[in-house]
Amino acid sequence: MAETFSLEIGGKAVSFETGRVAKQANASVLAQCGETVVLVTSVMSSKPREGLDFFPLLVDYEERYYSAGKIPGGFIKREGRPSESAVLSARVIDRSIRSLFPEYMRYDVHAVSTVLSVDQVNAPGILSINAVSAALAISDIPWNGPIGAVKIGFIDGSFVVNPTESEMQDSTLDLTVAGHKGGITMVEAGAEEVPESLLIDALELAQQEINKIVDFILEMRAKTGKDKITIPDPARIDEIDDWVNGNLWDEIYSAIQIHGKAERASALSEISQKATLNFAESHPGSKPYIDGLMDELTKKGVRKLILDDKRRADGRAMDELRAITCEVGVLPRTHGSALFTRGETQSLSVTTLGMVGTDDQMLDGLKWDEPSKRFLLHYNFPPYSVGEVRPMRGPGRREIGHGALAERALRAMMPSEEDFPYVIRMVSDILESNGSSSMASVCGGSLSMMDAGVPVKKPVAGIAMGLIADGGKIGILTDIQGLEDHYGDMDFKVAGTRDGVTALQMDNKAGGITRRILEQALGQARDARLRILDIMAGVISGARPEISPNAPRILTLSINPEKIRDVIGPGGKIIRSIVAQTGAKIDVEDDGRVFISAMESESAQAALKIINDLTREVKAGESFIGKVTRMINFGAFVEILPGKEGLLHVSEISAHHIPKIDDAFSVGDEVLVVVKEIDDMNRINLSRRRALDQKAAIEADPALAAQLPAEMEREERYSAFPKSEGAPRRDSRPGGDRPDRGDRPRNSYRSDRHSK
DSSP states (O other), X not given: OOEEEEEEETTEEEEEEESSSOTTSSEEXXXXXXXXXXXXXXXXXXXXXXXXXXXXXXXXXXXXXXXXXXXXXXXXXXXXXXXXXXXXXXXXXXXXXXXXXOXXXXXXXXXXXXXXXXXXXXXXXXXXXXXXXXXXXXXXXXXXXXXXXXXXXXXXXXXXXXXXXXXXTTOSEEXXXXXXXXXXXXXXXXXEXXXXXXXXXXXXXXXXXXXXXXXXXXXXHHHHOOOOOOOOOOOOOHHHHHHHHHHHHHHHHHHHTOSSHHHHHHHHHHHHHHHHHHXXXXXXXXXXXXXXXXXXHHHHHHHHHHHTSXXXXXXXXXXXXXXXXXXXXXXXXXXXXXXXXXXXXXXXXXXXXXXXXXXXXXXXXSOTTOOOBSXXXXXXXXXXXXXXXXXXXXXXXXXXXXXXXXXXXXXXXXXXXXXXXXXXXXXXXEEXXXXXXXXXXXXXXXXXXXXXXXXXXXXXXXXXXXXXXXXXXXXXXXXXXXXXXXXXXXXXXXXXXXXXXXXXEEEEXXXXXXXXXXHHXXXXXXXXXXXXXXXXXXXXXXXXXXXXXXXXEEEEEEOOGGGHHHHHOGGGHHHHHHHHHHXXXXXXXXXXXXXXXXXXXXXXXXXXXXXXXXXOOOOTTOEEEEXXXXXXXXXXXXXXXXXXEEEEEGGGSOSSOOSOHHHHOOTTOEEEEEEEEEOTTOOEEEESHXXXXXXXXXXXXXXXXXXXXXXXXXXXXXXXXXXOSXXXXXGGSTTSSOOOGGGSOSGGGOOTTXXX
16 A cells, blocks of 8 residues: 655655556555655565575666656667766665674675656655665564665755755755764764864764664654564584683784784684684584684784784874875876885876867766766775775776776866866776775876876875774774775775865764764864875975976867857868878867967967958958968958958058059968058958058067068069059048048859858
C-alpha cells in the first residue's frame, strides 16, 4: 500500500513515497523536492558471499537525461557510463552509509538512486542521500541507520540550508554533511578560504538539521518498516584465539612499530604464517580465520600504541609531519612539473596549458547551462605505487574521487579567464602511496602550476588528519599513514592557503565528534598546513614571471559580435587563411571573444594584427601602407586593411600632374596613403599627396617611415611627367578639391567587399 511522508528541510517541502513503484526491491522510496524526483531502491542478496574479507556494498547513481528534457549527445544517443558528477554522487552516498552496516556483513547490498526529474533549482544529490537512508531504514536489510544529509552554503554572511542551484553561485562555502544522531559520518566541502571556526559552526548547524531528518525517517520506519534480518557474528575458534594471543601478541605488537611499510607488512606476514603452520593439522583450512584474527590484533595493537603509549608506528609524535621534499621543473618538455614526497607517499604533478574553446572540457550533464571546465585535475593510482600487480584500466571511483578533492582544493585559487586565458590541466601520478596521496596531489599540483607560470592567487597545501577514540581516550594524528588510516576511526583531509580552508573531506566511524575535537583537529591541520607551505616556499614561492617556453602563447581580444563574420569569412575562408598564414590556432566565441594560440609569440601577434585590422573601424586622418588591388580610369583602389579598400583618385596621388593612372601604379604596388574622408555612404577616400605633406608624423611611425624612401623615389619619377595643356587642375575648381559626384560613375566605386 502506497504511503507518503512529508517534512520541511531548509524551508523546502520534501516528500518520500513508499509502496507504489519498484515493489520487488527490499525497499524503494520515491523522493521529491520541488519538481526534482529521484527513485531509490535497496536490495540485498539472499546468501552471503563466502571467503570475503570486506563488505560488498555497491552504490549506483543513475542520471536519466529525460529528467532534464535532454537527449544525450554523441552517436549512440543513450546513457552510457556514468558521468563524473554521477560517480562522485554515488561515492558520497557510499561514504555516508557504509560505516553503519554490521562489521561482519558479507551479503551483497545494492543501493540505486535514479534521477527521474530535475527542475534546475533543487539538486538531486542531497535528496538521494536522504532517500537511500529511508529505503535502507524501512527495508529488512541490517543497518544501524538512519542518517540524514544537508548542504550548507554561506551567502552574504549567513548560513543557508540546502541552497538552490542559483544561490550556490554566490556562496563561499559548499558543504555537504551526512550523519546520524550520534554524530557525523561524512563531510565533503569546497570553500573560498573560509576560517576553521566558520566550518565548525556550519557543521554544528548541519547536525541540528540532520537530527530532524533522522527523526522523520524513524517515524517512517515505525509505520512501514520491515523486521531486520539477523546476521550472526562469525563463530570463534577459542583454541586458535588463545594460542595466538598467548604466543604471538608480543611479536605482533613489536612488528607494528617497524617504521618501513614493506618491512612491517613482511614481519606481520611471517607471524601469520607461524600460526597457520601451527594449526595446519588440527585445524586444516583455518588460514582465512587466522588472517582475520591477525587483522583484529593488528588493529588492537595500533590503537593501544597510540592511545596508551602515546607513540606512533613510525616513531613520530602525534602532530609530527613525515619528512617532506619538493622539486620543481623535473621534466624538460612539460609546461610545468613537480615531485612532492612526504614519507612514503609521492606525487608527480604535471601541468599542461591549452586553449580556451579548444581544450576546455565540455560537460554533458543534466544542467541546461552546464559550463565548460577550464581547470582539470586528473589523478592516477597505478598498482606499482603500493607494490601490487593488477591490470591497469580506466580510472575507478577512488581515482575520480581523489582527483575531484584535489581539484576542489586548488580551484578557488585559479586565476580568472580574463587574467589568464588558458585551459589548465594538472595530472597527478602517484608513484608511491602510504597515506594521503590526494593531499600530496594538492601540494604537488600547486607547485607544478607555479612552475608552469600559472598566476595562482596563493599556494595551496593539504594534510590528512586521523582520529582514534576508545574508552574516553582520544588521539588526533597529523599526517596519517596507511596503517593509521585503515585502523583509525576518522580520516580528515584539510586543504587550504595560509588564510583559510579551500577543501575538506571527512569519513568518520567513531560516532559523535564534539566541538572540542573538531577545533583541535582543524587547529592541528592548520599548523601542519603552514609548515608544508613554508617548505614549498623554499623551492618556489609564487608563479614564475613567464609561462614555460614550451607552452603556447595565447592572446585574447574582444570584437563586436557583428564583426565575427568578417573574421570567419564565407565558409571559414578568412579564418583558415589567417591560420595558414600565421600558424596560429584561433577560436572565436559567440560573444565576440577571440582566443589566439601559437607556440611562437610572433605568430600570435601576427594573427592578432590581422584580426584587429579585419574588425577595426577606419577613421579619417589615419595613415596606412596599402596595396593597389585594381585600377580604373580616374584612380586606383587600395586595400588599406584586410577586406577594406578605399579610392585613391588620380588627383590625390601627387602634387605633380599624373597623365594616366597606369603611369603611376601597377596592381600589387604598395603605397603610403592617408584617409582623407569617409563619406555618408561609408566609402573611403584616400590621398597620397596629403600623406606626404604630413612627413613629420609619418617619420614618427617606424612602419610608415620605412615606406618613405620608396615614396620619395616615386615622387621624383612623377615630377618628370609633362603637364597636359588646358586640363583644369582639380584643386582649382570652384568648391575646393572635391569634384562633383556626377564626374564619376556611381557603380564603379563599389566592390563586393563594400556591398551590403
